[in-house]
Amino acid sequence: MNYKKLSILIIGLLSFSILADGILNAQKIIKIRGSSTVQPIATIAARIYGKKHNIRITVEGGGSTKGVDGAGEGLVDIGTASRNIYPEEKKKYPNLIAHTIAYDGIAIILNKENSIDNLSSKQIIDIYTGKYKNWKELGGPDRPIKLVSKDFGRSTLDLFIEHFKMEVTKKDNLMYYRLKGDKEYSETGAVVVGQNSEAIVAVSADPGAIGYVSIGSAERAERKLGKIKRVRIDGIEASRENVKNKSYPIIRSLNLITKGKPTGDVEGFIEFLLSPQGQNIVKNLDYIPIK
Numbered sequence: 001m002n003y004k005k006l007s008i009l010i011i012g013l014l015s016f017s018i019l020a021d022g023i024l025n026a027q028k029i030i031k032i033r034g035s036s037t038v039q040p041i042a043t044i045a046a047r048i049y050g051k052k053h054n055i056r057i058t059v060e061g062g063g064s065t066k067g068v069d070g071a072g073e074g075l076v077d078i079g080t081a082s083r084n085i086y087p088e089e090k091k092k093y094p095n096l097i098a099h100t101i102a103y104d105g106i107a108i109i110l111n112k113e114n115s116i117d118n119l120s121s122k123q124i125i126d127i128y129t130g131k132y133k134n135w136k137e138l139g140g141p142d143r144p145i146k147l148v149s150k151d152f153g154r155s156t157l158d159l160f161i162e163h164f165k166m167e168v169t170k171k172d173n174l175m176y177y178r179l180k181g182d183k184e185y186s187e188t189g190a191v192v193v194g195q196n197s198e199a200i201v202a203v204s205a206d207p208g209a210i211g212y213v214s215i216g217s218a219e220r221a222e223r224k225l226g227k228i229k230r231v232r233i234d235g236i237e238a239s240r241e242n243v244k245n246k247s248y249p250i251i252r253s254l255n256l257i258t259k260g261k262p263t264g265d266v267e268g269f270i271e272f273l274l275s276p277q278g279q280n281i282v283k284n285l286d287y288i289p290i291k
Contacts, residue, residue, distance in 0.1 A: 030265060033060040034067015034080030035155060036195040037104060037214045038254050041273070042080055044281050049272045055265055061195060064155035071257040072096055077266050079257035082214070083155035097262075098255040101273045103288040106159055106250040107218040107230040107238035109200070113207040116140040118232040121249075125164050127210060128177040130186030135208060147190030148202045148211035149175035154194065155252065160212050163250050203228050215243060216286035244288050254287065 030050075032042050039061045046057035064081035071079030072093030085098050108124060110116060116138060119127075126132050127145060136142045150157035152170065161168055165180045174189030193199045196217035203209040204227035213221075215238050218230050230238040233249060242248035256270055272278045279289040 028055050028265075030055060030057045030078065030269060031076040032057065032078045032080060032256075033062055033070045033076045034257070035064045035082040035254070036061040036197075037082035037156070037217065038067075038080035038101075038256075040285055041102065041254070041282055041287065042078075042256075044285075045269070045273050045278055048277075048281075049269050053265065053268065057269070063151070063153035063194070064158075065153040068093070068096065068257055071259050074259060077258070078262075078269070081155060081255045081257055083159060083252050084255070085257065093259065095260045097258050097260065098253075099258065099262075099270050099274075100253045100255050100290055101270075101278070102254040102282040102290060103243055104252055104254055105215040105238060105240075105243040105248050106156055106163075106212050106252070107215045108233060109203050109211050109213060109218050109228045110231055111203055111207045111209055112227050112229050114140055114143075114229075116231060117229075118235060120234055121164065124233070125166065125179060128164070128166065128186070128190070129179055129182075130177075130188035133188065141207070143208035145188075146206050146209040147175075147177075147188060148199050148209055149177075149190035149192050150199065150212070151175075151192050151194050156196070156212060156214065159250060159252055200225070200228055214287075215240060215248075219286045240286060240288055 039059060043059045046059050050057040064083050067079030067081045068085060068089050070076040082104060085096055090096060108119060114135060123138060128147060132138060132145060134142065134144055166177050167180055169176050169185055173192055175192050176185040176189050178185040191202060193202055196213040199211040199213045200221045203211045204225060221228055236242060236248055238248060243251050258266060262270055279291050282289045
């Protein structure tokens, strides 16, 4: 017997077996990327569903726009977005489908030390467009106002400026606001952050700061940190209950985005999040279940 040839044959078969096993394992990866608001929901669901079905599921943030583009370009299996798909995105990626798994609102947050509890829509606009520079002008403490802004690609920014009919531009890592139709942007720049947690940290650290984040994230931060607070908008509390009854003015849907109709484990994961167990994850993270 030619042991040398036999050894080469065995090594070849083992190598093919390892390669085939690697390919099979690679097929069991679901990639998810996008909204930082949806990220904690997807992360917990991925842990539970992945363990049950022996699937590796990776979950990343980066913003809703990255989620939509990632799904549209086939870079991820599921994109996440805390907003609807924009018409221009639908035109670019006509096969995209949004699967709504929850609802949320955007809260205006202040440092806990700030005595102000309510702001009108006009006051919020005037704050971000630089007309007010000190909280004492609004009946609050004698402190300079420090603006905190979400970055481009974040649905929280998009919904905020859409609701208040403002526009933004970014220069030297600061965001400048103006009312739609105005010629000039404010001279007051806002510190730019990405994730909800970054905005919460920024407002927690500065008694004069104001920012805007997911209501669910704000409620959790209030309970755990106690350094921020949600303010009412035009007298309406930023709460899950008011999102649910649709009395709160700034509401959005939380979506999983797929390129075409999902199948296999991707479909199974979405169905899991829409199941009672999945909707309970949504509820436990302070978002509004759809079922």
